[in-house]
Amino acid sequence: MDRLDKESRTHALLAMVKIRLAEEEIQNLFMANLVRGTTHLAIGQEACSAGVALALSKGDTVTCSYRGHGHALALGMSLRSLMAEMMGKESGACKGRGGSMHMTDKSIGLLGANAIVGAQLPIALGAALTAQVRRTGAIAATFFGDGAANIGLCHESMNMASVWKLPVIFICENNLYGEYSHIRETTPIDDIADRAGAYAMPGVIVDGQDVEAVHAATVSAAERARNGQGPSLLELKTYRYGGHSRSDTAPYRKPGELAQWQERDPIDILAARMYSDGELDPEEFLEIKEAIAGEVFDAVEWAKAEPFPSPQSLEDYVYAAS
Amino acid sequence: MPTMTYRQAVTEAIAAEMRRDDAVVFFGEDVAKAGGVFKVTPGIYEEFGPVRVRDTPISEQAIVGTALGAAITGLRPVAELMFADFIPVAMDQIVNQVAKYRFMSGGQFTVPLTIRASQGAGGGFGTQHSQCAESWLMNFPGLKVVAPSSPADMYGLLRAAIRDDDPVIVLEHKSLYNLVGEVDLEAAPEELGQAAVARAGEDITLVATQQMLQRALATAEKLADEGIKPEVIDLRSLAPLDGATILRSVRKTSRLIIVEEAPRLGGWGANVAALVADEGLFYLDAPIKRVNMENALIAYSPALEDEIIPNAQRIEGAVRQLLS
Ligand SMILES: Cc1ncc(C[n+]2csc(CCOP(=O)(O)OP(=O)(O)O)c2C)c(N)n1
Ligand SMILES: [Mg+2]
Numbered sequence: 077m078d079r080l081d082k083e084s085r086t087h088a089l090l091a092m093v094k095i096r097l098a099e100e101e102i103q104n105l106f107m108a109n110l111v112r113g114t115t116h117l118a119i120g121q122e123a124c125s126a127g128v129a130l131a132l133s134k135g136d137t138v139t140c141s142y143r144g145h146g147h148a149l150a151l152g153m154s155l156r157s158l159m160a161e162m163m164g165k166e167s168g169a170c171k172g173r174g175g176s177m178h179m180t181d182k183s184i185g186l187l188g189a190n191a192i193v194g195a196q197l198p199i200a201l202g203a204a205l206t207a208q209v210r211r212t213g214a215i216a217a218t219f220f221g222d223g224a225a226n227i228g229l230c231h232e233s234m235n236m237a238s239v240w241k242l243p244v245i246f247i248c249e250n251n252l253y254g255e256y257s258h259i260r261e262t263t264p265i266d267d268i269a270d271r272a273g274a275y276a277m278p279g280v281i282v283d284g285q286d287v288e289a290v291h292a293a294t295v296s297a298a299e300r301a302r303n304g305q306g307p308s309l310l311e312l313k314t315y316r317y318g319g320h321s322r323s324d325t326a327p328y329r330k331p332g333e334l335a336q337w338q339e340r341d342p343i344d345i346l347a348a349r350m351y352s353d354g355e356l357d358p359e360e361f362l363e364i365k366e367a368i369a370g371e372v373f374d375a376v377e378w379a380k381a382e383p384f385p386s387p388q389s390l391e392d393y394v395y396a397a398s
Numbered sequence: 399m400p401t402m403t404y405r406q407a408v409t410e411a412i413a414a415e416m417r418r419d420d421a422v423v424f425f426g427e428d429v430a431k432a433g434g435v436f437k438v439t440p441g442i443y444e445e446f447g448p449v450r451v452r453d454t455p456i457s458e459q460a461i462v463g464t465a466l467g468a469a470i471t472g473l474r475p476v477a478e479l480m481f482a483d484f485i486p487v488a489m490d491q492i493v494n495q496v497a498k499y500r501f502m503s504g505g506q507f508t509v510p511l512t513i514r515a516s517q518g519a520g521g522g523f524g525t526q527h528s529q530c531a532e533s534w535l536m537n538f539p540g541l542k543v544v545a546p547s548s549p550a551d552m553y554g555l556l557r558a559a560i561r562d563d564d565p566v567i568v569l570e571h572k573s574l575y576n577l578v579g580e581v582d583l584e585a586a587p588e589e590l591g592q593a594a595v596a597r598a599g600e601d602i603t604l605v606a607t608q609q610m611l612q613r614a615l616a617t618a619e620k621l622a623d624e625g626i627k628p629e630v631i632d633l634r635s636l637a638p639l640d641g642a643t644i645l646r647s648v649r650k651t652s653r654l655i656i657v658e659e660a661p662r663l664g665g666w667g668a669n670v671a672a673l674v675a676d677e678g679l680f681y682l683d684a685p686i687k688r689v690n691m692e693n694a695l696i697a698y699s700p701a702l703e704d705e706i707i708p709n710a711q712r713i714e715g716a717v718r719q720l721l722s
Contacts, residue, residue, distance in 0.1 A: 077705045082582075083560075101689075104489015137471065139467075150640040168504070169504070170503050170504035170506070171504030171505065172504070173501055173502055173503070173504045174502050174503065174504065178502045178503075180502065180503040180504075180506060180696070181506070182506040182507065187467070187470060187471070187507075188499070188502070188503060189412045192490055192494050192495070195463065195490060195491065195494065195495055196459045197460075197463070198459065198462070198463025198464050198466070198467065198491070199464075199466055199467035199470075201460065201463065201467055201493065202463065202464040202465060202468035202469065202470070202471065202475075203467045203468070203470075204467075204470045205423070205464055205467065205468045205473070206467070206468050206471040206472050206473050207442060207471075208448055208449075209450065209468075209473060210472065210473075216467070225551060228459070228498075229459045229460060231465070232455070232457035232459055232460035233454055233457075233460050233463070235457065236455050236457055236460045236464065239455060240452070242681055257721060308441075349655060377480050391539075392505065393500055393503075393504060393505035394500070394501050394539045394540050395500075395539075395540065395564050396500065396510075396563035396564045397563075398505075
């Protein structure tokens with residue numbers, strides 16, 4: 077198993093802690109009705125976005141779903157930009173037009189988070205087509221859920237990407253649930269990766285709680301894509317600790333299931349490895365967490381004070397001239 | 399000036415833009431090696447090769463989504479959806495993705511993409527291959543929709559669509575593919591969003607697109623013998639809608655007939671009527687009249703199909719009624 081060096085591990089650890097603490101704060105903001113609408117957290121799934129982001133290079137692109145705060149932060153979106161967008165402020169990543177479900181940041185290659193299940197997949201194909209036509213060497217990664225794997229467009233996208241040998245990595249974060257339904261009730265197989273064979277691409281099952289495993293699998297898939305060998309499907313086995321969205325308390329889960337997954341917490345797994353390899357000690361880790369908590373606090377307070385978009389700007393960005 | 403068919407004007411427009419800008423790529427089902435099911439794009443693949451011109455699987459949603467992803471990362475894709483009746487298959491990608499992408503990102507992206515499809519009745523293609531799509535596509539800010547009616551307009555508007563930084567849907571009417579007209583290959587692209595006066599007149603305004611425009615023009619020609627002079631407006635662009643040209647004409651003629659190849663409820667003509675009611679009510683000497691498909695679907699039987707779509711007699715009857 078490919079292990080990361082200390083620097084990369086530290087980077088991944090920081091990213092995961094940042095996602096965890098930011099999302100806990102986001103949940104607080106929504107529950108306190110300081111932000112309206114709904115939000116979808118990826119607490120428990122941090123290794124997926126952090127591991128993939130670590131394996132991508134500048135110029136690569138990502139599309140993902142509404143459960144996208146983690147991907148945005150892992151790719152390097154600033155906490156201020158994210159929090160301001162969450163609150164619908166003009167200084168948010170999308171100038172308040174997107175919100176929690178549509179974190180987008182062109183400058184870090186994040187082409188968009190989509191609230192239509194599965195709609196982000198072909199957009200990655202298009203980015204990969206640009207890379208192929210322009211011979212840039214870039215690849216496109218697209219994240220989607222186990223539920224999205226049953227959308228027709230998922231089939232269309234995997235088929236077409238394979239026929240055109242597009243440099244795409246399909247990354248299924250299988251967190252066992254699509255909304256309130258367990259995968260066993262909606263899908264006749266346990267492993268989404270099994271479907272890769274139908275598209276003549278590798279399908280790899282990955283421990284989605286182990287950021288190093290996610291990173292290693294992504295590196296292989298990326299290499300394949302950059303070499304012109306076409307797409308791969310990675311299935312990251314993972315779990316969301318919270319409900320589907322803001323108001324869901326997840327009563328449909330089996331008792332004990334959450335606790336069982338929390339024993340394999342992605343942050344704890346990496347931290348434990350770093351302790352045993354002498355790369356981190358608990359005191360340092362506490363300091364890291366406190367520093368990041370401070371950044372999150374700062375971003376939230378900053379965003380709260382930022383202005384909303386002006387009503388005169390209602391029709392801005394509808395067409396290119398505006 | 400060379401003459402060519404409406405069909406050839408499509409080919410010429412795509413080829414001209416592909417020569418001019420290497421960001422333009424073209425793909426769709428059977429468009430490359432076979433030159434399209436309507437033989438609209440022969441020679442494009444041969445000239446520009448397999449990297450820029452591609453046949454796709456039968457995957458309308460993926461075609462549009464891929465075009466979107468390419469558009470926001472630096473290409474200028476032209477995607478074909480074959481029959482406009484297949485547009486609903488890709489409707490999410492068109493309305494939730496393509497139309498909203500720039501807006502949702504707060505202006506981080508532009509979406510310079512063109513979607514072509516072939517629409518319209520009269521060819522015996524049956525209920526699922528004969529509809530006009532204009533009216534379905536007007537309710538989505540962010541999208542532009544054009545319906546060219548002549549070879550020159552096809553050449554001018556399709557090139558304008560490809561150069562435009564917003565997503566444009568170009569609807570080709572399949573009954574017009576063999577229509578011949580002069581095309582200035584060196585002309586500047588047309589401006590999007592503008593209607594045109596296809597025939598000047600003063601007694602009554604007829605607004606139409608494509609096949610209905612041809613019929614409105616024929617009606618005007620026939621009535622001219624009796625000294626009746628209808629003005630015929632070619633709408634050309636459904637979104638944006640050129641209110642100024644319509645209002646200018648109605649102000650002159652005081653009478654308006656809208657001829658649509660579409661069912662009445664929710665048809666684009668309702669928007670034209672509402673516009674004139676809003677901004678030009680006092681120009682009118684008679685109620686606005688809409689000639690359309692009423693509540694019928696397009697049938698296979700020629701006897702029915704020819705009745706459903708407004709024909710010359712119905713248009714003429716409406717003119718006479720409004721002038722009496
Ligand atoms: C096309 C479409 N259908 C249904 C929904 C409603 N919906 C939102 S999220 C969701 C579940 C998706 O599950 P999965 O793909 O596993 O992603 P996860 O939420 O677990 O990350 C559903 C059904 C939607 N947004 N879009
Ligand atoms: Mg899921």
